[in-house]
Amino acid sequence: xxxxxxxxxxxxxxxxxxxxxxxxxxxxxxxxxxxxxxxxxxxxxxxxxxxxxxxxxxxxxxxxxxxxxxxxxxxxxxxxxxxxxxxxxxxxxxxxxxxxxxxxxxxxxx
Amino acid sequence: xxxxxxxxxxxxxxxxxxxxxxxxxxxxxxxxxxxxxxxxxxxxxxxxxxxxxxxxxxxxxxxxxxxxxxxxxxxxxxxxxxxxxxxxxxxxxxxxxxxxxxxxxxxxxxxxxxxxxxxxxxxxxxxxxxxxxxxxxxxxxxxxxxxxxxxxxxxxxxxxxxxxxxxxxxxxxxxxxxxxxxxxxxxxxxxxxxxxxxxxxxxxxxxxxxxxxxxxxxxxxxxxxxxxxxxxxxxxxxxxxxxxxxxxxxxxxxxxxxxxxxxxxxxxxxxxxxxxxxxxxxxxxxxxxxxxxxxxxxxxxxxxxxxxxxxxxxxxxxxxxxxxxxxxxxxxxxxxxxxxxxxxxxxxxxxxxxxxxxxxxxxxxxxxxxxxxxxxxxxxxxxxxxxxxxxxxxxxxxxxxxxxxxxxxxxxxxxxxxxxxxxxxxxxxxxxxxxxxxxxxxxxxxxxxxxxxxxxxxxxxxxxxxxxxxxxxxxxxxxxxxxxxxxxxxxxxxxxxxxxxxxxxxxxxxxxxxxxxxxxxxxxxxxxxxxxxxxxxxxxxxxxxxxxxxxxxxxxxxxxxxxxxxxxxxxxxxxxxxxxxxxxxxxxxxxxxxxxxxxxxxxxxxxxxxxxxxxxxxxxxxxxxxxxxxxxxxxxxxxxxxxxxxxxxxxxxxxxxxxxxxxxxxxxxxxxxxxxxxxxxxxxxxxxxxxxxxxxxxxxxxxxxxxxxxxxxxxxxxxxxxxxxxxxxxxxxxxxxxxxxxxxxxxxxxxxxxxxxxxxxxxxxxxxxxxxxxxxxxxxxxxxxxxxxxxxxxxxxxxxxxxxxxxxxxxxxxxxxxxxxxxxxxxxxxxxxxxxxxxxxxxxxxxxxxxxxxxxxxxxxxxxxxxxxxxxxxxxxxxxxxxxxx
Numbered sequence: 001x002x003x004x005x006x007x008x009x010x011x012x013x014x015x016x017x018x019x020x021x022x023x024x025x026x027x028x029x030x031x032x033x034x035x036x037x038x039x040x041x042x043x044x045x046x047x048x049x050x051x052x053x054x055x056x057x058x059x060x061x062x063x064x065x066x067x068x069x070x071x072x073x074x075x076x077x078x079x080x081x082x083x084x085x086x087x088x089x090x091x092x093x094x095x096x097x098x099x100x101x102x103x104x105x106x107x108x109x110x
Numbered sequence: 111x112x113x114x115x116x117x118x119x120x121x122x123x124x125x126x127x128x129x130x131x132x133x134x135x136x137x138x139x140x141x142x143x144x145x146x147x148x149x150x151x152x153x154x155x156x157x158x159x160x161x162x163x164x165x166x167x168x169x170x171x172x173x174x175x176x177x178x179x180x181x182x183x184x185x186x187x188x189x190x191x192x193x194x195x196x197x198x199x200x201x202x203x204x205x206x207x208x209x210x211x212x213x214x215x216x217x218x219x220x221x222x223x224x225x226x227x228x229x230x231x232x233x234x235x236x237x238x239x240x241x242x243x244x245x246x247x248x249x250x251x252x253x254x255x256x257x258x259x260x261x262x263x264x265x266x267x268x269x270x271x272x273x274x275x276x277x278x279x280x281x282x283x284x285x286x287x288x289x290x291x292x293x294x295x296x297x298x299x300x301x302x303x304x305x306x307x308x309x310x311x312x313x314x315x316x317x318x319x320x321x322x323x324x325x326x327x328x329x330x331x332x333x334x335x336x337x338x339x340x341x342x343x344x345x346x347x348x349x350x351x352x353x354x355x356x357x358x359x360x361x362x363x364x365x366x367x368x369x370x371x372x373x374x375x376x377x378x379x380x381x382x383x384x385x386x387x388x389x390x391x392x393x394x395x396x397x398x399x400x401x402x403x404x405x406x407x408x409x410x411x412x413x414x415x416x417x418x419x420x421x422x423x424x425x426x427x428x429x430x431x432x433x434x435x436x437x438x439x440x441x442x443x444x445x446x447x448x449x450x451x452x453x454x455x456x457x458x459x460x461x462x463x464x465x466x467x468x469x470x471x472x473x474x475x476x477x478x479x480x481x482x483x484x485x486x487x488x489x490x491x492x493x494x495x496x497x498x499x500x501x502x503x504x505x506x507x508x509x510x511x512x513x514x515x516x517x518x519x520x521x522x523x524x525x526x527x528x529x530x531x532x533x534x535x536x537x538x539x540x541x542x543x544x545x546x547x548x549x550x551x552x553x554x555x556x557x558x559x560x561x562x563x564x565x566x567x568x569x570x571x572x573x574x575x576x577x578x579x580x581x582x583x584x585x586x587x588x589x590x591x592x593x594x595x596x597x598x599x600x601x602x603x604x605x606x607x608x609x610x611x612x613x614x615x616x617x618x619x620x621x622x623x624x625x626x627x628x629x630x631x632x633x634x635x636x637x638x639x640x641x642x643x644x645x646x647x648x649x650x651x652x653x654x655x656x657x658x659x660x661x662x663x664x665x666x667x668x669x670x671x672x673x674x675x676x677x678x679x680x681x682x683x684x685x686x687x688x689x690x691x692x693x694x695x696x697x698x699x700x701x702x703x704x705x706x707x708x709x710x711x712x713x714x715x716x717x718x719x720x721x722x723x724x725x726x727x728x729x730x731x732x733x734x735x736x737x738x739x740x741x742x743x744x745x746x747x748x749x750x751x752x753x754x755x756x757x758x759x760x761x762x763x764x765x766x767x768x769x770x771x772x773x774x775x776x777x778x779x780x781x782x783x784x785x786x787x788x789x790x791x792x793x794x795x796x797x798x799x800x801x802x803x804x805x806x807x808x809x810x811x812x813x814x815x816x817x818x819x820x821x822x823x824x825x826x827x828x829x830x831x832x833x834x835x836x837x838x839x840x841x842x843x844x845x846x847x848x849x850x851x852x853x854x855x856x857x858x859x860x861x862x863x864x865x866x867x868x869x870x871x872x873x874x875x876x877x878x879x880x881x882x883x884x885x886x887x888x889x890x891x892x893x894x895x896x897x898x899x900x901x902x903x904x905x906x907x908x909x910x911x912x913x914x915x916x917x918x919x920x921x922x923x924x925x926x927x928x929x930x931x932x933x934x935x936x937x938x939x940x941x942x943x944x945x946x947x948x949x950x951x952x953x954x955x956x957x958x959x960x961x962x963x964x965x966x967x968x969x970x971x972x973x974x975x976x977x978x979x980x981x982x983x984x985x986x987x988x989x990x991x992x993x994x995x996x
Contacts, residue, residue, distance in 0.1 A: 028142060029149040047146055048173025052181035059185045061121060067138075070145070077142045 013045060013053050015096065018081065018089040021063060027076040028054060054079060062088050128186040139182055147172060193510075197517035205521070211490060212522070215483050219526030219572060221880065222479035224533025225472040227557075227565045231538050232545075233465050234561060235554040236457055242376040244317025245413075249452035250420055252284065252410040252427065256444050256698065256715060263448065264696050267406030268399050270434060270442065274410070277430050280423035281412040285312040288393065288407045289380060291819075293658070293849055294348075296361030302851045303344070303385035305362065307393050313339075315413050316379065323356045323371030331389040334396070336367040339387040342375040362386070363658045380409070381550075403434075403441035404715075405698060411452070424449045440778050441700075444715055456550050463949055464870045470946075471626065471877045474619050476568070478881050480576040481616045482888045487519070487580035488609050489895055498584055512581045519577025520570065527569025531557065534565065544872075546865035583608055609892050610928050616888045617932025620881040621969055622940040627878035628961040629944060629951055630871040636953030637864060643795035643804065644731035648683075648826050649856035650833060651691065655819040657847045665816040670743075671844050673724045676824060679840060681833055683825040686727030689817055692859060693719045693797045693805070701806075703763055704773040704785060711779045718759065718806035719797070720776060722817045727809075728754075728792055730825050736760075738770045738790030745789075745811040752811065753786040759806035760791045776808070786810070799863035801952050823856065831855060870950065882972060890976035893925045897984040904984050905992025914985040921984045925977030926970070933966045 020026070020034050028051060035045050057063045062085035070076040081089070127135055147168045154164035169175070205212040240246055252274065253263040265288070266274075275284045287308035294301045313325045326337050338360055340349075349355040359366045367388070378384060390408075393399060399406065414423055427447040435442045454462070491498075498511060538555050545552050656668050669687055676685040698717045705711040725741045727733075736757055745752050753774070760769040773785040786808075794804040812820070822841075826833050834853050841848060861868075897904070904917055941957065948956045 027145070029146045032146070046171065046173035047143075047150075048175065048178035051143065051146075051178055052185055055182040055185035059121070059124065064120070074145060074148075075141070076145050077138070 013049065014057055015089070015092050017050075017053060017057060018062065018085055018092070021079060021081045021085070022089065025078045025080040027070055027078050029076070031079070057085070061085075124186070125188055128188040129191060132192075135186070139179060143172075143175065143179070194513070194517060197514045198521060201514075201518040201521050204518070208490075211486065215486060215522050216526045216529060218479045218483055218884065219523060219569075219576075220529035220533055222472075222476035223523075223527050223530030223565060223568055223572065224537060225877065225880075226469075226476050226568055227530055227534035227561060228537030228541060229465075229469050229472045230564050231534065231555045231557060231561045232541055232552060233469055234558070234564075235556070236465060236549060236551045237453075237462060238560075239551070239554070241453060241456065242318075243452075246452055248414040248416070249316070250281075250412050250414055250423065251450045251452060251455045252412055253448045253450065254405045255446050255448040257446055258444055262696070263450070264405045264698060265407045266410055267402040267404050267441075268408060269401055269403045270406075270445075271408055271410055273434055274427065274430060274447070277433075278423075278426055280414060280418045280426050282415050283311055283315055284410055284412040285309045285315040286390065286408040286410045287312055287380065287387075288390065288409065289384060290393070292363050292386075293655070294360065294362060295364045295658075296366075300849050302849065304381070304383045306380065306384050306387045307390040308387050309390050312379075312387075312411070313373075315411065316377075318374065318377050318379075320371035321374040322353060323369070325371050325387070326389050331391050334389065334391045336362075336365055336392065337370045337389065338362065338367040339371045339373060340369060341373055341377070341385045341387075344385045345372045360386070362388070403438050404445065404700065420449055420451055440713075458550075460949065461549050461866070463946075464866065467626070467947065467950065468870065468873050468877075470943075471623055471874055474623050475877050475881050475884070476572065477575075478616050478619045478884045478888075480572055481612045481619070482884050482891075483522075484576040484579050485609055485612045485616075485888055485891060487576060488583060488612075489891065491580050491584040495584070511584075515581035515584060516574070516577050519573040519581070523569045523573030523576070526572070527565050530569065531562070531565050534561075544869070546869050547862070548866065579608065579612075606896060613889050613892050613928045614932040614935065616885045617929050617969060617973070618934075618936035618939060620878070620885040621933055621936025621966060622943045623874070623878040623881045624965040624969060625940045625944055625961060626947055627871075627874045628965045629947055629954055629956065629958055630867075630874050632954045632958060632961055633950070633952040634867060634871045637800050637867065640796065640800045640953075642800060642860070643793050644733050646856040646860050648829070649730070650824040650826060650831065650837070650853070651856050651859060652822045652824070652834070652837060652841075652853050653819065653851045654822055654841060655849045655851075656845060657849075658818070660818070662816045665818055666813055668845055668848070669724060669812055669816070669820060672822060672841060673726055675840055675844065676822065676837060677726060679833070679836060681827050681836075683827055684726055684730040685822065685824045686730035687722075687724035687812060687820045687822055688727050689721045689723075689820060691797065691821055691823065691856065692799075692863065697805075699776065700778050702775040702777065702779045702781070704775070711775075713778050716762070716806055718808060720808045720810065722812045722815050722820070723809045724812050724820075727823065730823050731795070733795060734793040736791040736793060737768065738788070740790060741809075741811040743813070746813040749814070751784045751786050751814055752789045754790040754792055754809040755788055756792055756804065756807040757794050758804050759808065760788075762806055774808075800860070801864075801867075867950075867952075882969065885969070886972045886976045889925055889929060889973050890980065892928075893921060893977045894980040894983075896924065897921060897980045900984075901987055901992045904987050905989045908987060908989040909993065917987070918981050918985045921981035922974070922977045925981075926973060929970060929973035929977075933969055936969075937962070937966060 016035060016038070017031060020031055020038075026034070028047070031054070032045075032047055032050055035050070054063070054065075058065055058079070061082060063079045064082050065077050065079050067075055068078050147165075150168035150171065151164045154167050155161065159167060172178070241249075243249060251263075252266070254266045254270070255262045255264060266286070268286075271284065271286055278284075285308065287306050289304050289306045291302055292305040294303055310326050310328045310331045313320070320339065321342065323339075325339050326335075329335075330337055340355070340360070345351060345355060348360075349358070355369050355372065358369050360369055361367070373387070390396075412423075414420070424447075427449060431442075431445060431447040435445060501511060502508075535557055538557065542553050542555060654672070656665055660668075673685055673687055676682060696717060697719045698715060699720075700713050700715050701718065702711050702713040723741070725743065725745075728735065728740055738754070741752070741754065755769060763769070763774070764772060769788045769791055772788050774788070775781060775785050776783050792809075795807065796802065796804050797807070798805070822837070824833065824837060831853075838850055838853075841850060907917060907920075908914070940962075944956045954961065
């Protein structure tokens with residue numbers, strides 16, 4: 001398999017996707033819209049990066065996909081969290097909090 | 111956890127689809143991305159762009175679509191498999207484009223793999239497959255032996271066996287048996303079969319239950335009840351496999367015997383031709399045998415107690431033997447007990463050695479084949495260098511390239527393995543039909559699962575072996591350099607050095623094979639030159655036996671008539687009778703030589719064979735009379751008991767003085783046997799097989815000690831077998847009831863004794879010839895290619911004034927120095943390796959100077975020839991053409 005580039009970004013992107021999917025079932029385009037909404041200009045995510053992330057999460061069994069009708073009645077691929085994904089999200093959220101807390105602590109004294 | 115199971119199940123289905131429903135996944139991926147872009151376009155339209163602009167913006171904002179797709183595919187986790195599949199398809203295409211290369215590689219390897227597989231299947235059947243007896247590794251044969259005379263495996267006497275049985279702690283129990291020849295009578299065509307007189311516990315000791323019925327009980331044994339257990343084969347043949355056989359009787363040597371059981375098909379004890387088993391008490395002279403000591407006719411097999419080793423048991427049995435020697439010095443003097451594990455007994459140490467040697471030989475052949483193919487691959491690597499350089503320049507990693515090249519070797523080797531397996535199947539058939547019949551279980555060789563696994567393993571290993579060196583070598587090359595230069599770097603120094611090393615390896619592997627074959631061939635020639643002591647040409651051999659209830663007087667008359675009337679037949683030069691012409695096993699016994707007084711007559715246990723013969727025997731076999739006379743009609747019942755002995759015997763007991771007129775007795779001094787006066791000494795006959803020194807032989811006139819079963823030997827004036835029916839009719843005319851069997855020629859009988867040597871010599875010669883050819887092809891290929899690569903250089907040399915002779919010498923020297931190196935290393939290895947052969951040689955030592963001169967010389971000559979052909983081509987180079995050549 002190809003070497004994964006920008007690990008931090010990729011890991012973050014996957015975490016964000018998991019977080020978004022906690023709210024329900026979305027197709028790729030929806031997720032993209034929401035990502036832009038929440039991350040704004042801070043994280044620039046292209047669809048070209050999103051779809052591989054979705055496929056990787058699916059392969060890892062953290063999300064699952066089904067084909068269904070979209071709001072304009074076209075067939076689209078919808079993703080939702082699996083139980084494993086939910087667990088993973090919780091674990092990563094905690095990890096992130098611990099990490100960012102530590103960084104915040106260090107930076108406050110700076 | 112069911113949840114996790116579900117996840118992994120999903121993953122498996124995804125993987126499955128990724129591999130086998132690739133198109134479906136691709137369609138889905140495209141649909142998903144298209145959906146995104148259309149949505150994006152639609153949104154852009156809504157925000158006021160025109161159609162084209164909207165679509166373009168959507169595509170641009172997506173980022174690299176193809177790249178993204180590739181990453182999505184990566185996510186499927188089957189990249190490795192997919193790429194390997196690509197490699198396989200690519201390499202099959204490449205191989206199909208180079209049919210000559212593919213054919214040469216596949217054939218070379220298939221030859222090696224096929225030979226290995228065929229020999230392994232024999233090894234598997236003869237040595238590796240467990241015997242069809244329960245815990246056969248705890249079964250041991252016990253033999254009487256006389257270490258001083260170096261005879262190791264002799265039958266034992268009953269009284270000794272019962273003492274062994276009572277005194278030992280090592281064995282759960284001992285069983286004993288004696289295979290003899292009996293006649294199934296009471297039918298139109300009396301049939302001679304092997305009957306095994308056995309102790310009742312033999313079957314339970316071996317752990318084999320009868321297929322139907324039962325085996326005999328100790329009571330039946332005690333009371334000498336005539337019961338018989340049939341082999342599966344006889345049951346099928348004589349009783350059509352009917353279950354009602356148990357109620358029926360079988361007539362053995364004119365005595366009715368009740369059939370009580372049938373053994374399963376796999377029970378072939380002690381051999382394939384064992385047809386019936388009878389209580390041991392039914393042997394004709396049981397009353398006399400009961401108290402017999404010394405050596406006897408019984409073979410003993412024991413089952414070791416758990417956790418007892420053969421070594422422990424041997425120590426204990428040896429001490430029992432020495433106790434018995436002290437208690438019964440007259441009979442047991444010098445007698446020990448020799449333990450041989452069952453498996454080794456069945457195969458024989460010699461056969462083991464032969465098979466491992468041949469297996470070693472085919473492994474060497476395979477290694478040479480591998481080296482050759484590696485060389486070919488390297489040579490092709492030069493051709494493919496640019497392709498590989500381009501791949502590297504385009505970003506293919508080194509590991510990826512190695513993997514691709516190894517895939518290629520794997521495909522080649524598996525293809526070769528497949529062909530090899532086909533070759534092996536044919537080879538096994540050949541081995542079974544041409545192999546010596548006395549290698550036990552050779553006919554069980556077949557392609558079973560283990561053999562297939564072996565072939566597969568060898569193929570893959572082979573692929574790795576011949577693929578790795580070239581793969582590493584090729585992937586090392588520097589793409590920049592290769593693409594810039596038109597000259598090949600592989601053809602350069604380092605590539606040539608690798609290939610040179612391979613050629614050296616090939617020669618050093620081939621030499622031990624050639625030497626081994628040479629030594630065996632020399633042994634074989636020595637054997638051909640051995641004088642058997644008799645002339646087997648055109649001698650017909652027929653075994654006869656008058657009915658069992660006939661008297662000794664009838665035997666005398668019958669055999670006297672037979673020898674006279676057969677000798678008088680037209681086409682018959684001479685005819686004679688002897689009990690057995692060839693000696694099997696290691697016969698021995700006590701012999702007493704008459705001394706000055708009855709008390710001072712010394713007895714000695716020596717290896718010897720006693721045979722009853724007719725007057726005409728020695729003339730028929732053309733055995734020279736050294737001194738004294740042959741037997742004649744006057745050596746009959748009324749006359750003084752006489753004997754003729756062979757030279758070995760005369761030398762052994764009366765060295766330096768005449769044996770004529772001396773008297774000897776079979777058995778100990780107090781035995782009631784008559785004193786026999788030596789009236790003649792004849793030349794030695796090698797009757798065990800040609801390789802063994804003749805043992806002492808004592809001949810008695812049949813008129814004085816008649817035997818029922820005799821072999822009639824007839825020297826004919828023409829092709830001997832044509833006379834067989836005439837002789838048969840003549841014997842029938844004398845006595846209708848006589849049993850006639852085993853019609854063969856003496857030459858074919860002798861050939862059988864050297865069949866194994868013929869077999870091993872032939873095989874090793876075959877394999878070493880293959881090795882020689884492969885080595886020749888290897889060095890030829892290298893020199894040939896090097897000449898082509900150096901055409902430019904040779905052209906310059908010639909243009910600068912080098913003589914053609916110089917060029918010739920240059921090229922030949924290059925090749926010969928490699929060959930010499932290989933031969934030198936091979937010689938070093940061979941000095942160690944041929945020592946293993948020592949046990950298989952006859953008349954030559956393991957370091958026979960003539961062979962050690964001839965084999966390297968032969969190899970060097972072949973190498974010279976292989977170098978000379980391309981060298982001549984080099985010398986013919988036209989400098990003008992060569993300089994323009996690029």
